[in-house]
Amino acid sequence: MARTSLPARERSLLPTDAPLSLLTKTGEPVVDPELVMPDDDVLLELHRRMVVGRRFDTQATALTRQGRLAVYPSSRGQEACEVGSVLALREQDWLFPTYRDSVALVTRGVPAVETLTLLQGGWHNGYDPHEHRVAPQCTPLATNTLHAVGLAHAAKLKGEDTVALVLVGDGATSEGDTHEALNFAAVWQAPVVFLVQNNGYAISVPMSKQNVAPSLAHKGVGYGVPSVLVDGNDPAALYAVVRDAVRVAAEGGGPTLIEAITYRVEAHTNADDATRYRDADEVAAWLDRDPVDRIEAYLTARGLLDDARRATVAAEAEAYAASVREVMNADVEVDPAELFEHVYAEPTRQLREQAALLAEELA
Amino acid sequence: MARTSLPARERSLLPTDAPLSLLTKTGEPVVDPELVMPDDDVLLELHRRMVVGRRFDTQATALTRQGRLAVYPSSRGQEACEVGSVLALREQDWLFPTYRDSVALVTRGVPAVETLTLLQGGWHNGYDPHEHRVAPQCTPLATNTLHAVGLAHAAKLKGEDTVALVLVGDGATSEGDTHEALNFAAVWQAPVVFLVQNNGYAISVPMSKQNVAPSLAHKGVGYGVPSVLVDGNDPAALYAVVRDAVRVAAEGGGPTLIEAITYRVEAHTNADDATRYRDADEVAAWLDRDPVDRIEAYLTARGLLDDARRATVAAEAEAYAASVREVMNADVEVDPAELFEHVYAEPTRQLREQAALLAEELA
């Protein structure tokens, strides 16, 4: 992986003009001197997880219609990012996701029911962040970038080999916190990777109203952070680029900023009406660049994916969706008493009084 | 001024490696294809105002020792920025200064006593911002960048030919607001000029702990804002660069980010002890690059400045300092009743009650 020899990175902070890629939109391999095609088993795993991830996503959207989820922000069309980046992480690394990254979470191994707790409304967060090394899904935009930098810097201070990967959207790059995080990361040379999923919109606001630089990756320049522009619908390239950045970070080479150009196929959430601000044509053009189709075409052409394996993967996805349906169709158990339990390490006297008051009301 | 033909600017967002300059540190002229030496009368005016400005600054520092000012942040050594940028503004333009920019204010024509009201402690701000088109001196770092962008954008919406120049320090570039302001300015193509006076320190924190990009001007790249790196102790270059940026903005070319490399010769304020964090050697090296000496050397060599004019300017500076002393030595008149007058357009009933209470106490 020639790109990342450190001196070269330092000299040229500018990202490439065109996004890096390893697969064309129809799945032909691209030879890029800067990127190495992942091994076959990795590609097969990417495929499998993307198929399962997409099925999960469809299922979650369906659950909103059945009133089983309060809201769901779909990442359909962004599976290369969601899956490619997570598979590129090592076990000891940390992931800092947003509300949109449920597929990344399940790919990381967080149980579906724990992943969906937030959106189901049972609690604010359903999993143990330390167990999975996955921070709670973050809603206040860009705030998670700073948490990632802090966690990564602490790892460095402790001499731990841990890299933090933080996910943000295109819109979130406009927030001051993104800027502060890139700068702290650069000054501290913290082992952190910033992955911007540029899916074209911040709710209804298109890139043209968000940023007029040649790319969002260009933002790295002002901090001395090497930046990479990558085709966000190319799972092979995504994996290669994130893996590379994680390695550089782990080796003490500091942060990397990655912008992945992708597209949000669904509306912002099930509650949004995307027809108000974009054309069906635009969506159709992006459907044509589907990340799952792309890797499937490549693996099929390479003879690595046959109908049998395709069927196995599809069956796994269906079975997974069924299990998600099942757990999510069960009524959530909520306990009003829990409201007071976690506010402080020990409930204060006031909270105990308030808990008693509520218990009395409910008695 | 070849540099600013717009298409060229758009193509190359990166600032030059070395700061632009028109005068060497000993005052020899530099031929830079990108910059045009200002006219002689401008250079003479720069010199005069810098000498007067420096004398004002010395006087203000002296006033802190006499207890006449609560605090004073000196801009000694930064006169090329303070004076060069202000003289490059047109009457209809607006200036958004910080606490350090008192010399810029007096150069803009704000009376000394009104400039120093904040630091004297009589009121928060002593002048009418609309009269001078100078915003109140700003203490919360970087917040003024957004005000400048808003004012400039409003001017554009109204079809007014007004450019806003905002001054910030090197440290302030790390705040989220700077980032948001650069981005809003770029997206709106607002007529605003950002001048970063990189004086080497944010109180005690040196550039190495603040930013590790090749320069602060590199920050423009991530927003699509053309950036210029300039020798901040070269008044001719400063004037030329700011003038140019103002012209571009006025012509609809959008924002420019300028980083001026300069040095804070004094401590952060009179209350600071700079020996705790920097060497006398470093200061000495910068004294050698004095901006006033530099323009004086050039003008003298050109035969534009003789002993007579030098004496006239010196006398003007002394007379000005004397007038500053005089107004500042007079006791400030403060009226406790004023505390309640300007909080709202009309004092609320509560404030009238509180004013009455205080009046009674003081009766």
Add this chain to the structure above:
Amino acid sequence: MSTLSMSGALNMALADALEADERVLVFGEDVGPLGGVFRITDGLAARFGDRRVFDTPLAESGIVGTAIGMAMNGMRPVVEMQFDAFAYPAFEQITSHLAKMRNRTRGKVEVPVVIRIPYGGGIGGVEHHCDSSEAYYTHTSGLRVVTPGTPQDGYDLLRDAIDSPDPVIFLEPKRRYWSKGEVVADQRRTGFDRALIRRPGEDVTLIAYGPMVATALETAEAAKEEGWDVEVVDLRSLSPFDDETVCGSVRRTGRAVVVHEAAGFGGYGAEVVARVTERCFHHLHAPVLRVTGFDIPYPPPKLEEHFLPGVDRILDTIGRLQWDDEVRGA
């Protein structure tokens, strides 16, 4: 006069203000073509053009900071924060600049900015979407803070806010966006900073605002059964506070309860209790009590019903107002 939801009334107020004064600008996240996530700005960009109604980059400090600059240049910006908690990034601009600009410049610089913030819960929103943040703003001198409880007030108070030379935090009770009522345009009869007695009563004053006005009125109806004649005061203007109307009522009834959604500790209700007690001490038959959210972060959707003040909890609290007068004594 027409029947409108509060969101419709707010939309009409914005349209009428844009029509009436060309200095009025509306901007923020998604307020353009989308019309805002709550559709309060629906149709405005199409009608008034994208120079007057426009989407900004996603940055709240940027939105408020540039609004201040625009106001310095004669504009009257009306900006939207998408949800309550997403106004926090703008806290420094609001507190250190918006609130103080007039005062620090001795009145020379006015910044008539309106910040619209949908606030409060009751809509099943996930974390960070249901904060009641009024106490942060009401404690900040220099800001006006108002909140409508009815569609008519949605219209009136927003028009007043836009006309005001002072900066205004305009808190929109998001759970009442869809409540309907009669709305008369352009005929603002109640002063901008006056409270209103929404329902007269003899026995106890229920002090509410924003989303709790409807709940208070409901409680008043239910209280009849208990034999209590409840007076409901809608504060409307949280800052400045209308001592006259509120204390007038409490002096008459001798008992009062303050209701709000926000956590009780250090909440706005504390101020109401403190000032009413100070001013009406000898008219009180019982301490002024509060019914508020608990001192916890806003709960997840499935638990919010336990958090939000409702009719029963308010009735219980009224019941604790020492109706048996003999109990009273030093």
Add this chain to the structure above:
Amino acid sequence: MSTLSMSGALNMALADALEADERVLVFGEDVGPLGGVFRITDGLAARFGDRRVFDTPLAESGIVGTAIGMAMNGMRPVVEMQFDAFAYPAFEQITSHLAKMRNRTRGKVEVPVVIRIPYGGGIGGVEHHCDSSEAYYTHTSGLRVVTPGTPQDGYDLLRDAIDSPDPVIFLEPKRRYWSKGEVVADQRRTGFDRALIRRPGEDVTLIAYGPMVATALETAEAAKEEGWDVEVVDLRSLSPFDDETVCGSVRRTGRAVVVHEAAGFGGYGAEVVARVTERCFHHLHAPVLRVTGFDIPYPPPKLEEHFLPGVDRILDTIGRLQWDDEVRGA
């Protein structure tokens, strides 16, 4: 035991905490070689090295946000905000994350961060350097808010704050940095969240905290001349609140005055009045009154004396507590 200024005591507390627990980190603006603008971190970088005590880039949201991340990774960051108003850029990180992290993760993620904020006025500081911002934090569930009134408490409370598993807003009364007192290290006797009766008295309870503790004690001395025996309660922990100690005192004296520098409207004192009144109503001979800053931005240096609560204003207010008991009645 030694005689130390409050700043010295705070410095010693930081040094002892750094010594005692290697997870403790100290960072912020100018806290390294300079030792902080108030010298609270003086000498610490030299002694503990720049991996444990270091300067950051100039960005408060960055400081708090990275502190949260570090705490998630087992550290115990103690960060400094240079002045009160310069903590506002971190408001979102404090309110939406620091305060909520434990709760949202059901206790799985602890963020034991201490944010030190020099607050209040009385030092002739120019605008933005003298805010009393406690009410913003005390209303935010999930935060602990403490403030020392004496050098000993500077030491004790800071050590307690650093040891606490909860996030703590540690408010340092900057005008008392140079006040001296006896300090015993490592012997914290008063609970972290307990108020203290600094001076017993019979007639009236003066409730104060931080910079006003000294003022309250001075007032108590002066009150002797008027024949009033004043009890002074130092709250120490603003959140959680020590109802027991405070209400115990007020029930005994039957009268109370709360004092703070912050603007009165919606200030912390309102909460004190509200809860004390609610809990002690039948013991009160007069309404609980407040002596606070006016509802205006903090004044410029030459006018601050008129703003700050002082002995005379507090005595006047005590005088308004209806000492003539017959006046009382419904």
